[in-house]
Amino acid sequence: MPGFYAERLLPAPGFPGTHIYTTDGQICFDFHGYTRRNRLVPRYWASWQTRCPGWDAQTLRIDFDLLNTAALNAHKHLGPDQYAGDVIARAARFVDRIDHAHAFARAQALADQQSEAAAQS
Numbered sequence: 001m002p003g004f005y006a007e008r009l010l011p012a013p014g015f016p017g018t019h020i021y022t023t024d025g026q027i028c029f030d031f032h033g034y035t036r037r038n039r040l041v042p043r044y045w046a047s048w049q050t051r052c053p054g055w056d057a058q059t060l061r062i063d064f065d066l067l068n069t070a071a072l073n074a075h076k077h078l079g080p081d082q083y084a085g086d087v088i089a090r091a092a093r094f095v096d097r098i099d100h101a102h103a104f105a106r107a108q109a110l111a112d113q114q115s116e117a118a119a120q121s
Contacts (some may be wrong), residue, residue, distance in 0.1 A: 001104055004029070004090045006062035009044060015055050017048040018076070020062065033098065036114065064110040 003024040011017045021030035021040065028040045041059065048055040064071040067088070069079025080087045 001027070001100060006066060008060055008062055009057045010060050011048070012056040012058075013041075015052055015057075016050070017052070017055060017057065019044055020077075026111055027104060029104075033085070034100075034103040036107060036111045038111075040113075042075070044071075 001022075001024065004022040005024075007021060007023050007028075009017070009019045019030070021028045023029070023037050026037055028035055028037045030040070045055075046059065048057075064075060066072065067080055069081055072079045
């Protein structure tokens with residue numbers, strides 16, 4: 001989607017739970033599909049805080065190549081060639097089966113409803 005960039009939640013030292021997704025700042029896309037950013041991040045945060053008391057993280061814009069194994073390893077992620085099978089082809093099949101325009105529009109409509117409700121209160 002135009003205007004989207006990659007972001008990640010980087011846990012504080014000693015904690016698990018990193019997460020990478022794409023966003024335009026308002027709508028996010030990850031392996032669950034499209035959702036509002038102000039829903040994805042707090043839910044992910046709460047989930048890890050339940051599992052790991054004291055869990056904390058930074059939200060960072062990704063400034064490295066997500067398909068480059070050396071760059072990913074430097075950021076404590078595995079590269080595509082470090083997984084079994086052709087993960088790039090598998091990811092492409094996953095992305096290709098989604099009607100992105102429809103799913104984005106649905107998430108955007110929910111975000112708009114939330115903004116309208118907040119403005120009225």
